[in-house]
Amino acid sequence: MNAPTQPAHVTPQYPQREAPAALIEALSQRFGTQLSTAMAVRELHGRDESAFTTVPPPSAVVFAESTNDVQDAVKLCAEHKFPVIPYGVGSSLEGHLLAVQGGISLDLTRMNKVLSVNAEDLTVTVQPGVTRKQLNDDIKSTSLFFPIDPGADASIGGMTATRASGTNAVRYGTMRENVLALEVVTASGEVIRTGTRARKSSAGYDLTRLFVGSEGTLGVVTEITLRIYPLPEAVSAAICSFPSIAEAVNTVISTIQIGVPIARVELIDANSVRAVNRHSKLTLREEPMLLMEFHGSPASVKEQAEMVQEIARDNGGADFEWADTPEDRTRLWTARHNAYFAAVQSRPGCRCITTDTCVPISRLADALLDSVREADESGIPYFLVGHVGDGNFHMGYLIDPDDDAERARAEQLNHQVVTRALQLGGTCTGEHGVGLHKMDFLVEEAGGGAINMMRTIKRALDPDNIMNPGKVFS
Amino acid sequence: MNAPTQPAHVTPQYPQREAPAALIEALSQRFGTQLSTAMAVRELHGRDESAFTTVPPPSAVVFAESTNDVQDAVKLCAEHKFPVIPYGVGSSLEGHLLAVQGGISLDLTRMNKVLSVNAEDLTVTVQPGVTRKQLNDDIKSTSLFFPIDPGADASIGGMTATRASGTNAVRYGTMRENVLALEVVTASGEVIRTGTRARKSSAGYDLTRLFVGSEGTLGVVTEITLRIYPLPEAVSAAICSFPSIAEAVNTVISTIQIGVPIARVELIDANSVRAVNRHSKLTLREEPMLLMEFHGSPASVKEQAEMVQEIARDNGGADFEWADTPEDRTRLWTARHNAYFAAVQSRPGCRCITTDTCVPISRLADALLDSVREADESGIPYFLVGHVGDGNFHMGYLIDPDDDAERARAEQLNHQVVTRALQLGGTCTGEHGVGLHKMDFLVEEAGGGAINMMRTIKRALDPDNIMNPGKVFS
Numbered sequence: 001m002n003a004p005t006q007p008a009h010v011t012p013q014y015p016q017r018e019a020p021a022a023l024i025e026a027l028s029q030r031f032g033t034q035l036s037t038a039m040a041v042r043e044l045h046g047r048d049e050s051a052f053t054t055v056p057p058p059s060a061v062v063f064a065e066s067t068n069d070v071q072d073a074v075k076l077c078a079e080h081k082f083p084v085i086p087y088g089v090g091s092s093l094e095g096h097l098l099a100v101q102g103g104i105s106l107d108l109t110r111m112n113k114v115l116s117v118n119a120e121d122l123t124v125t126v127q128p129g130v131t132r133k134q135l136n137d138d139i140k141s142t143s144l145f146f147p148i149d150p151g152a153d154a155s156i157g158g159m160t161a162t163r164a165s166g167t168n169a170v171r172y173g174t175m176r177e178n179v180l181a182l183e184v185v186t187a188s189g190e191v192i193r194t195g196t197r198a199r200k201s202s203a204g205y206d207l208t209r210l211f212v213g214s215e216g217t218l219g220v221v222t223e224i225t226l227r228i229y230p231l232p233e234a235v236s237a238a239i240c241s242f243p244s245i246a247e248a249v250n251t252v253i254s255t256i257q258i259g260v261p262i263a264r265v266e267l268i269d270a271n272s273v274r275a276v277n278r279h280s281k282l283t284l285r286e287e288p289m290l291l292m293e294f295h296g297s298p299a300s301v302k303e304q305a306e307m308v309q310e311i312a313r314d315n316g317g318a319d320f321e322w323a324d325t326p327e328d329r330t331r332l333w334t335a336r337h338n339a340y341f342a343a344v345q346s347r348p349g350c351r352c353i354t355t356d357t358c359v360p361i362s363r364l365a366d367a368l369l370d371s372v373r374e375a376d377e378s379g380i381p382y383f384l385v386g387h388v389g390d391g392n393f394h395m396g397y398l399i400d401p402d403d404d405a406e407r408a409r410a411e412q413l414n415h416q417v418v419t420r421a422l423q424l425g426g427t428c429t430g431e432h433g434v435g436l437h438k439m440d441f442l443v444e445e446a447g448g449g450a451i452n453m454m455r456t457i458k459r460a461l462d463p464d465n466i467m468n469p470g471k472v473f474s
Numbered sequence: 475m476n477a478p479t480q481p482a483h484v485t486p487q488y489p490q491r492e493a494p495a496a497l498i499e500a501l502s503q504r505f506g507t508q509l510s511t512a513m514a515v516r517e518l519h520g521r522d523e524s525a526f527t528t529v530p531p532p533s534a535v536v537f538a539e540s541t542n543d544v545q546d547a548v549k550l551c552a553e554h555k556f557p558v559i560p561y562g563v564g565s566s567l568e569g570h571l572l573a574v575q576g577g578i579s580l581d582l583t584r585m586n587k588v589l590s591v592n593a594e595d596l597t598v599t600v601q602p603g604v605t606r607k608q609l610n611d612d613i614k615s616t617s618l619f620f621p622i623d624p625g626a627d628a629s630i631g632g633m634t635a636t637r638a639s640g641t642n643a644v645r646y647g648t649m650r651e652n653v654l655a656l657e658v659v660t661a662s663g664e665v666i667r668t669g670t671r672a673r674k675s676s677a678g679y680d681l682t683r684l685f686v687g688s689e690g691t692l693g694v695v696t697e698i699t700l701r702i703y704p705l706p707e708a709v710s711a712a713i714c715s716f717p718s719i720a721e722a723v724n725t726v727i728s729t730i731q732i733g734v735p736i737a738r739v740e741l742i743d744a745n746s747v748r749a750v751n752r753h754s755k756l757t758l759r760e761e762p763m764l765l766m767e768f769h770g771s772p773a774s775v776k777e778q779a780e781m782v783q784e785i786a787r788d789n790g791g792a793d794f795e796w797a798d799t800p801e802d803r804t805r806l807w808t809a810r811h812n813a814y815f816a817a818v819q820s821r822p823g824c825r826c827i828t829t830d831t832c833v834p835i836s837r838l839a840d841a842l843l844d845s846v847r848e849a850d851e852s853g854i855p856y857f858l859v860g861h862v863g864d865g866n867f868h869m870g871y872l873i874d875p876d877d878d879a880e881r882a883r884a885e886q887l888n889h890q891v892v893t894r895a896l897q898l899g900g901t902c903t904g905e906h907g908v909g910l911h912k913m914d915f916l917v918e919e920a921g922g923g924a925i926n927m928m929r930t931i932k933r934a935l936d937p938d939n940i941m942n943p944g945k946v947f948s
Contacts, residue, residue: 120731120836163676174674176683177651192923198832199864200648201901202637202687204908204916204946205928209650209683213676230733257594259704300774358672362594390673427675434678442678449666453935454679460934461927472678 017102019059023080027062027104030072034063045085045105048092049152051351052436053401055098058085058105065110067183067191067222073106074220074466075189081464086216088155089131093354094435096162096215100470106220108157114138115223123180123197125225128157135226144228147172150431151337160221162433163213167336170256170389171263171295172229174431179212183223187462197225210457215433216468218461232263232295236305237329238320240312241287245269245372245384247315248288249365252388254311256361260304262389264293264333269372269384272339279342280335290317290388291336293329336385343383343396350381350398353410356438357421358392358430367424371395371417380410392430418444434472442473491576493533497554501536501578504546508537519559519579522566523626525825526910527875529572532559532579539584541657541665541696548694548940549663551578555938560690562629563605567828568909570636570689574944580694582631588612589697597654597671599699602631618702621646624905625811634695636907637687641810644730644863645737645769646703648905653686657697661936671699684931689907690942692935706737706769710779711803712794714786715761719743719846719858721789722762723839726862728785730835734778736863738767738807743846743858746813753816754809764791764862765810767803810859817857817870824855824872827884830912831895832866832904841898845869845891854884866904892918908946916947 027035036042037060046057059082062073077084083103090097099105111127114135118124119142126135133153135146147168148159158164160182165174172178181195184207194207211218242248248267255262268276273286292308294301309320323332344352359367368386375382375395386393395417397410418428418441428434428441443451455473458465501509510516511534520531536547551558557577564571573579586603593616600609607627609620621642622633632638634656639648646652655669658681668681685692716722722741729736742750747760766782768775783794797803818826833841842860849856849869860867869891871884892902892915902908902915917925929947932939 118834118836120727121834122731123834163674163680165674169674173651176674176680177647186923186927190923192927193921194924196896196901196919197834197899198866198901198904199835200637200639200643200650200832200866200904202830202903202905202907203901203912203919204687204925205692205931206637206650206680206683206687207924207927209680210931213678213680218679230731232733253594257596257704259706297774297777299777300771303771303773356676358674360592360595360597360671361673362592392672392674422670425671427670427672427677429676430672430674431676433676438677445670445677447667449660449664450668450681451678453660453666453681456934457679457684457931460930 014055014100016056019082019102019104020080023076023082024060026076027060027073030076031062034065036061045087045097045107046099048090048095048097050093050095050435050437051353051399051401052095052098053351055100058099058103061105061107063107063110067185070106070185070220070222071189071191073104074185074187077104077466078187078189078464081466083466083469085468086157086161086220088129088158089153091152091154091158092162092435093432094437096433096435096471098436100436108155111222117142118197119144121197122228123225124228125223126156127223128155128221130156132156132159139228143231145231146226146228148175148178151340156224157221160212160224161214161216163431165387165431167264167266167387169387170265171261175212176209178227179208179224180227181225182208182211182221184211184219184221186219187467213433215435215471217458217472218467234298234301235293235295235329236301237293237323237332238305239284239332240290240292240320241285241318242289243316245288246365246369247317248290249368249388251290251312251315251317253361253364255308256389260307262292262304262308263295264291265389266291266336267386267388267393268336268339271383272343272385275342275346275383276335276339279338279345282335291332339383339385340396343398347381347398349400351401353397353399353414354432355395355414355417356429356432357417357426358390359421359424359426361391363424363426364388364391367421367426368393370420374413374416378409378413380406390430391426436471439472439474488529488574490530493556493576493578494554497550497556498534500550501534501547504550505536508539510535519561519571519581520573522564522569522571524567524569524909524911525827525873525875526569526572527825529574532573532577535579535581537581537584541659544580544659544694544696545663545665547578547580548659548661551940552661552663552938555940557940557943559942560631560635560694562602562632563627565626565628565632566636566909567906568911570907570909570945572910574910582629585696591616592671593618595671596702597699598702599697600630601697602629602695604630606630606633613702617705619705620700620702622649622652625814630698631695634686634698635688635690637905639861639905641738641740641861643861644739645735649686650683652701653682653698654701655699656682656685656695658685658693658695660693661941687907689909689945691932691946692941708772708775709767709769709803710775711767711797711806712779713758713806714764714766714794715759715792716763717790719762720839720843721791722764723842723862725764725786725789725791727835727838729782730863734781736766736778736782737769738765739863740765740810741860741862741867742810742813745857746817746859749816749820749857750809750813753812753819756809765806813857813859814870817872821855821872823874825875827871827873827888828906829869829888829891830903830906831891831900832864833895833898833900835865837898837900838862838865841895841900842867844894848887848890852883852887854880864904865900910945913946913948
């Protein structure tokens with residue numbers, strides 16, 4: 001583990017709140033060397049990929065190795081009414097892991113076993129610390145795969161907590177559609193199961209989907225049963241450059257509207273291509289670009305690609321450039337997944353404020369083009385990537401964290417992007433979650449009545465407000 | 475409206491509980507002729523397609539015409555702490571509509587407008603009284619369709635409440651995957667919205683999916699935003715007869731496991747074929763049969779069908795018989811959808827006890843074949859139909875409602891079917907919901923901890939227990 005790259009600062013908004021000594025003592029007795037109070041470990045667990053740099057770290061970190069460990073940690077925290085914050089790999093972009101009301105960080109990375117692979121049922125059950133790449137490596141020999149791929153090599157637990165998606169969601173859905181069942185440790189330390197391995201069910205309230213996207217605020221997910229898919233018989237990937245973002249977006253809109261079952265269709269802007277070229281030593285044309293992938297039988301893949309090429313050409317797109325071998329495809333998608341880190345590295349010392357709006361597909365051009373224009377006018381370095389087949393895109397504003405004026409300008413841009421998306425019938429967050437950063441936007445989006453219902457559920461399931469408090473709603 | 479075919483009887487389990495006179499008076503003042511206390515109307519709203527025939531009818535029926543009507547009806551019932559039971563078309567198979575603790579039936583059939591069709595976004599927003607056939611008629615000119623099709627021409631509100639699915643779910647998912655957002659009147663009469671028209675979102679708790687499948691126990695759904703789909707370029711339907719059920723089931727298991735994107739794959743047994751032949755004047759071979767449909771481009775449809783024909787042949791299946799024209803296909807699927815009614819009519823005066831288990835696909839043969847053997851041994855007339863691509867099948871036991879011994883035997887068979895499904899990792903209900911009939915099974919399936927969490931949510935959102943009480947859990 002590395003020490004954090006920036007020290008944590010105490011600010012008036014987030015005063016240090018230390019765990020009671022008796023709690024630390026009880027945790028120490030129960031967990032021995034699985035408990036750490038070393039400042040470097042605490043600081044590492046007190047931050048994530050978000051632009052929040054000024055929150056005090058958690059009081060201690062428990063490295064859970066079993067559901068029973070999670071139960072006992074939660075029970076001890078419950079006794080002392082002290083917050084518990086589940087921790088996966090720390091790749092949240094929204095401050096989910098930050099101990100804004102103090103807390104014990106519950107590190108789940110040692111719970112990293114693939115518990116069962118039911119290849120004949122296209123399901124798998126994993127512990128929350130398994131990462132998406134680890135899972136796919138693990139099931140490679142079955143000719144099955146798990147499609148959900150946020151950019152980072154996130155943990156399945158974290159992806160469940162944030163209702164994550166990524167590049168394949170346009171074809172395979174998000175965590176919402178692909179989590180079949182969960183084991184959860186509740187706020188009182190009880191273990192419950194929320195579903196079965198059946199593909200569908202009408203058996204009572206959908207607790208599974210209540211926990212998917214609950215951001216650690218209702219309980220700790222300790223097992224996840226997922227759908228997996230047969231590797232497609234044929235896969236082909238292509239890139240296509242466009243004179244402008246508008247033309248790329250219009251190609252995507254038409255592709256979705258006529259129902260081409262495209263597996264991936266990602267937009268990256270010229271800024272992102274530039275950063276990716278530098279970072280991954282590639283020579284992609286530094287123009288707005290769609291990265292696409294088609295899955296199916298050889299004939300169907302060919303047919304899909306021809307249809308999209310025709311639409312692209314009508315919109316001024318270039319000829320497709322193909323990535324035919326698995327190695328070429330891996331290189332292409334690794335470059336795409338690295339776009340975020342490549343862009344962040346393009347401005348040394350910066351932090352990134354990332355938007356995450358998602359709009360109905362017909363409104364994508366409206367949502368996106370104005371956002372680009374405003375970013376260009378602002379003078380703040382930025383990049384744009386998007387899971388555009390879903391109507392979801394990310395503006396990344398690369399700010400100097402010590403320049404308050406720049407941060408304020410970036411937040412203003414973010415605000416404009418969200419306001420526009422809501423006006424267009426969309427959501428403030430397509431896949432990153434609310435965390436700390438979007439609580440006000442959530443109120444605006446959902447309305448007071450829905451927020452009150454969420455609060456009522458939170459109070460009912462976590463009456464002492466110990467599960468990752470201060471996230472989702474204030 | 476017709477008078478009920480059987481009179482309601484009061485039994486000790488379900489004593490009559492009449493609405494307070496002051497509530498009826500207040501409803502009458504607010505709703506005038508939209509309120510009915512006529513016994514024929516009450517009795518019609520006090521039963522459904524289930525085998526429960528002995529529950530007293532609701533005290534009155536309010537015919538809501540707007541969200542505001544629903545609000546006012548709920549508020550008046552809330553003032554008097556008296557139950558409200560939302561009513562769609564009465565096609566529940568599980569006693570959802572029965573006033574087991576007394577109640578006001580809230581008939582939503584007049585709220586039957588398609589409010590908006592966003593063809594370019596593949597979404598539609600409807601009132602709860604719109605039926606699935608009405609919706610598809612309404613959007614026919616857009617070349618889009620809504621795929622979810624429980625056998626009955628159910629209301630979209632009822633389908634939302636029970637998390638319904640049907641024959642297309644294997645390809646297009648269930649109501650869980652296809653409801654994007656809801657407007658809901660809560661137990662206190664407040665109106666909330668639970669989502670946006672964006673295809674995906676990570677914005678807070680998934681209230682949409684909490685209400686989908688909540689069986690009217692948490693609030694009344696007053697608007698539903700749904701995903702719709704481009705009509706496939708090519709559709710082809712086929713039937714295939716098999717020497718035995720086992721061989722048909724094994725064909726389905728292999729088809730799903732290799733990932734053929736089949737749109738529909740339905741099993742019907744020889745008993746069902748016989749009933750359908752009589753009912754719909756058809757001449758289908760009276761053997762176990764798969765009814766299939768393939769969607770896609772012409773080439774892809776051909777390819778899919780060839781793959782499945784090959785698998786079927788390996789399993790002793792006959793040559794596919796094709797239904798090529800839209801008319802032939804409609805006839806075929808109408809026959810399938812009428813299987814339930816055809817079977818019920820094959821034993822005059824009977825009521826049907828229907829199982830609804832769903833298991834992981836690899837366990838389907840185990841779950842199904844023992845159920846058939848036990849039914850054969852019981853001597854009770856029965857039929858079998860199944861959405862077998864999802865691992866979901868229905869045994870329908872046709873009982874004489876006045877023969878307690880026969881009812882008990884059928885319930886015993888049902889119990890065995892469910893117990894086996896749970897042992898195989900499945901669910902007691904794939905698509906009909908829990909209602910009155912599966913409350914004990916739900917406890918067995920979900921476990922005490924999950925049931926308690928459901929109860930906690932119910933108590934938090936409906937503290938006076940007025941929303942369809944006595945369903946899902948006792």
